[in-house]
Amino acid sequence: MRHGEMxxxxxxxxxxxxxxxxxxxxxxxxxxxxARDPEPFSDWSNGHLFAATLRACPRVGEMTARRSPIGRRxxxxxxxMNEQLPSIEFxxxxxxRDRLLSAIQSGVKTxxxxxxREYEVSDESLPVVGDRGAxxxxxxxxVAVIETTAVRIVPLRDVPLExxxxxxxxxxxxxxxxxxxxxxxxxxxxRAELGEDFELTDASLVVLKHFVLAH
Numbered sequence: 001m002r003h004g005e006m007x008x009x010x011x012x013x014x015x016x017x018x019x020x021x022x023x024x025x026x027x028x029x030x031x032x033x034x035a036r037d038p039e040p041f042s043d044w045s046n047g048h049l050f051a052a053t054l055r056a057c058p059r060v061g062e063m064t065a066r067r068s069p070i071g072r073r074x075x076x077x078x079x080x081m082n083e084q085l086p087s088i089e090f091x092x093x094x095x096x097r098d099r100l101l102s103a104i105q106s107g108v109k110t111x112x113x114x115x116x117r118e119y120e121v122s123d124e125s126l127p128v129v130g131d132r133g134a135x136x137x138x139x140x141x142x143v144a145v146i147e148t149t150a151v152r153i154v155p156l157r158d159v160p161l162e163x164x165x166x167x168x169x170x171x172x173x174x175x176x177x178x179x180x181x182x183x184x185x186x187x188x189x190x191r192a193e194l195g196e197d198f199e200l201t202d203a204s205l206v207v208l209k210h211f212v213l214a215h
Contacts, residue, residue: 085132085134085142085145086133086134087133087134087136087142088133088134088135088136089135089136090104090112090135091184092189093138093139093140094138097137097138098137099169100169101135101137101143101144103168103169104135104144104146104213105143107213109167109169110166110211111163111166111167111168111209111210112167112211113159113163113167113181113206113208114206114207114209115185115200115204115205115206115207116153116204116205116206117194117195117198117205118193119207121193121194121195122193126151126153126207127148127151128148129148129149129150129151130147131147131148132145132146132147132214133145133146144214144215145213145214145215146211146212146213146214147211147212148210148211149210149211149212150208150209150210151207151208151209151210152207152208153205153206153208154205154208155204155205155206156178156200156201156202156203156204156205156206157202157203159174159177159178159206159208160174161174163210164176164177166210182200185200
């Protein structure tokens with residue numbers, strides 16, 4: 001499913017280490033404690049926490065050698081925790097997704113739109129305030145985390161200008177917003193997901209989601 005411009009949420013992968021969420025929280029606190037006590041990296045690397053982190057985050061080997069030991073293990077643990085979040089995809093991979101991601105990371109884009117129909121055909125739960133998800137770039141990498149701050153469901157004809165502006169894509173009116181989104185929702189790729197029997201009308205229900213960049 002793709003909703004918003006569009007956003008699609010996928011199920012997150014289970015932690016490779018098998019640690020539950022509470023253990024990750026305790027582990028993160030230990031990392032913070034270590035950051036205040038810069039002991040030799042080789043000493044701590046023999047500990048169980050770092051071994052578990054390596055199992056959960058094999059990409060630690062891809063990190064630049066310029067990072068400090070503390071930076072390596074803290075960043076890796078953060079990546080491992082983010083692996084548990086559901087994935088969010090804006091539009092399809094390519095220039096549009098890249099522009100939307102840039103707007104999110106700069107703080108310009110703080111809202112997105114989805115047809116309720118998209119949730120129905122994908123059998124996905126509606127977003128709720130406090131939900132977090134990892135945003136995927138065109139290469140399939142998780143590059144940002146956003147948190148839902150507000151959710152409304154309104155007919156297409158009632159989408160307010162405030163929401164259109166919050167999408168951060170340069171819309172000057174609701175008419176501009178609607179024209180762009182209608183073209184997208186009526187595109188062959190999206191129609192294939194919505195089903196041949198779906199017709200976009202003034203009464204079509206739209207899920208308006210506002211969010212903040214968590215990290």
